[in-house]
Amino acid sequence: MAIKVENLTKQFILNKRDGWRSIKTEVLAVDSINFSVNSGQSLALIGPNGAGKSTTIKMLTGILHPSAGQAKVLGLTPWRERTRLAYQIGAVFGQRSQLWYHLPPEDTFELLSRIYNLDRNQYKEQRNLLIERFDLGPFLKTPVRKLSLGQRMRAEIAASLLHKPRLLFLDEPTIGVDIVARQELRDLIREWNKQDGVTVLITSHDAGDIEHVADRVIVINHGHIVLDDNLSNMRQRYLSSKILSARFHGEHKTVDLHGAKVLQSANYSIEVEIDTSVVTTEKVIKHILELGTIADISIEDPPLEEIIAHIYSQPVTNNDSSTHT
Amino acid sequence: MKYSHTIFRKYFALAFISARSNFAYFAEVLSRQLFLAVILYILLRLWQQTYSHCGLQQMAGLSLPQMLWYLTATEAIILSSSPISTIMDEEIRSGSLAMQLIRPTPYPLYRLALYLGERALRLLANFFIGSIICFVLVREIPVSVVGILALAMALPLAIILDFLGNFLVGLAAFWLENTSGILFIYSRLTMVLGGMLIPLDLLPAPYSNLAKSLPFASMVYGPARQFVHPCNFELLQFIVLQISWIFVFSIIVWQVYSLALKRVASNGG
Known part of the structure; x- marks a missing residue:
């Protein structure tokens, strides 16, 4: 084991001035975190x-x-x-x-x-x-x-x-x-x-x-661990969307499927965000294939920035449950 | 034996790299030499007039050439000082102190080694240029081999003591918004009570004795006095005083440093 951390806490005391008065403020930078690293x-x-x-x-x-x-x-x-x-x-x-x-x-x-x-x-x-x-x-x-x-x-x-x-x-x-x-x-x-x-x-x-x-x-926010997981689990758990990009040999029809949101659409290409909690990826692919003659198709996970932004927007969870080795 | 050898090489490497890095500030070193030349010329004229008006061959036991070589030594020592407390202030404030704290070298010793390297280089340059200027103006070298040996013995201890004083000023950054005020007071005390412009022997007896017993005299006056007017008994007495002050300052530095470490907030991130 390389690192083992138990209830690690760091509190800073900041002195603020209010005129002649000095006001002490306590800031909890790290709040009782637990984790270990192999x-x-x-x-x-x-x-x-x-x-x-x-x-x-x-x-x-x-x-x-x-x-x-x-x-x-x-x-x-x-x-x-x-x-x-x-x-x-x-x-x-x-x-x-x-x-x-x-x-x-x-x-x-x-x-x-x-x-x-x-x-x-x-x-x-x-x-x-x-x-x-x-x-x-x-x-x-x-x-x-x-x-x-x-x-x-x-x-x-x-x-x-x-x-x-x-x-x-x-x-x-x-x-x-x-x-x-x-x-x-x-x-x-x-x-x-x-x-x-x-x-x-x-x-x-x-x-x-x-x-x-x-x-x-x-992921740490406000001194708490809000997520402790491996990368692929993190994607699955925190973002139920995929990005599908398709290129066509000619012009294509418009997407009309619940759970598939068009992000970009041009004459010969399209980019769709799939909400996998509403519609399966397979169903969206089938629908895309019906829109025109496909030249190329790819499915990607959304950028990590989006996942992180999503996690930050979540309420803080009990960090005991996020302890991971 | 091998351990002490390794330790010596570690600190020597730090002092050496500090001296090498300071070659990059050649213009700054050169400007100090120019200032040294100007100030020595002014002091020479001033003391020539003083000796002439008083009609004295000696003042404070020093002849005019000795007095001018004394002043060359004090100026060389003062002008070789390094802005270590300002560097520490910046390191503490910016959080770059963190880089030094993760090294297997205690921060005070790390800073001491760098300080010695830098100051050794500046002292050599100042004494070299100062000696040439003084010789050109005085046409006499009233310094003996014994005086040079006495200087060689007293100067390293003086520099270590000055380092400890400066280090304490730098540590104040853990508590104060700005340490430049304390540094100003410290540097002026070193100049005045260190006998940079007037040998402490010229002060009235009670003040002279008091000033000589203070740490500032151990940093400047003592080495310069022994350089031009060596005396075995005085040298021994003086070195004992220097060691005593180093001991006292070391304890204070260690105590303050231990307290300061608990206050490290390390900015950033």
């Missing part, structure tokens, strides 16, 4: 701003002390054994850099090898592997200030893997990165998770990150 699993922690996901990560890395509850990360209590834990975890905070701005990435790698007391041969072996897998060679000797954001993030993630951590925390790792570089980063994280068995805990606002990197998703 070794080698890839878990996405998602939620809107202020939901409590980064606070959870910061408690699990030992940066923040919880107000109540327990957590074990790789068998250690993070806030009590932070230094011991630091040797076994890696972390990338998308908006904070660990690379030295005026120096090339290879200098930061060298420094990290000393900070983590790495054996020289093992360090060189791991560094060379990361340079190859993350394709860092072309900019390894370029000062960080001259790198693109995509290159910098590749170097950031490689730096966090240099000491061979068993658990990798990624907090918004693709924020601000362009779509091509984002896909590269996702592939690299996924590859490292699957091939090297590193447990991954990722937070992101980008549904693509979650779809490509995570096996399992925990």
Whole structure:
């Protein structure tokens, strides 16, 4: 077991000023959450701003002390054994850099090898592997200030893997990165998770990150876990709709079927949203086939953004029932 | 033995990378050298007039050349200071402190290593340029090998003590909206009570003794005085005082840091 969290709670006290008076307000950022993560699993922690996901990560890395509850990360209590834990975890905070701005990435790698007391041969072996897998060679000797954001993030993630951590925390790792570089980063994280068995805990606002990197998703809102499930179950459970796209060889007739809503319609194509709780997908396909001569047809799940938006709109459930291993 | 060697290499690597990174701020280092040249020229003229008007060969036990080399040393020390408390203030406020807290290196020691690396570079540059300027103006080097050794012994302890003071100012960001006020007071106290412009020996006896026993004198006055006017007994006395202050400040820093860690809120996300 990589992570075990029991009734973890974090309460912040905010001081607000009302004229000369100071008013203390208690904010419950994380409210008694429970979950566990098996070794080698890839878990996405998602939620809107202020939901409590980064606070959870910061408690699990030992940066923040919880107000109540327990957590074990790789068998250690993070806030009590932070230094011991630091040797076994890696972390990338998308908006904070660990690379030295005026120096090339290879200098930061060298420094990290000393900070983590790495054996020289093992360090060189791991560094060379990361340079190859993350394709860092072309900019390894370029000062960080001259790198693109995509290159910098590749170097950031490689730096966090240099000491061979068993658990990798990624907090918004693709924020601000362009779509091509984002896909590269996702592939690299996924590859490292699957091939090297590193447990991954990722937070992101980008549904693509979650779809490509995570096996399992925990949705947090207002400090509570509102969903803890694997990706495919999440789709089935939270959105009873499919998107059907069809292309025709000629003009087609109009859709007239209860439960099938036309999203887009052109001379030779159509896009329909199927409400599977009203009508079966099979019945809709049959109906579409009657509309004209089909050239191509595809059925897709709706974008994850829609699923997440749907979950956020649901009332909070008892998080005991969402505990999942 | 192997463990201590590994620890040393870790902190040396931090100090080294900090010094290397500071080469990028060449323009800033250069502007400090220009300021050093201007201020030394003004001080030279000022003290030449003072010695001449008073008709004295020595003041506070220092000849005019010694006085000017003393001032070169104090200016070199003061102008080598690093804005560590401002950096800490920003780190605490922005939440980037989180990146340092997940490292297997205690944050105060991490900051100390970076500080030593950066300050060593600035001190070398300042002493090098300052010595050239002072020699050009004075045409004399009233400094002995013993004085240089005394400086080499006292300066590292002075820098560590100054680091602890600055670190405490930086930690104040956990409680205060803005630490620039405290930093202003701290830096002015270091300049005035550290004897940057006037050797503390020139103060009336009770004030002079009091000022010499304060930590600010251990940061600036002591190393500079021993540089131009070394005295074995005074040096020993002075180093004992420096170590005592480092011990006291370390305890305060550790206590405040432990309290501060419980207040980490770490912005973002």
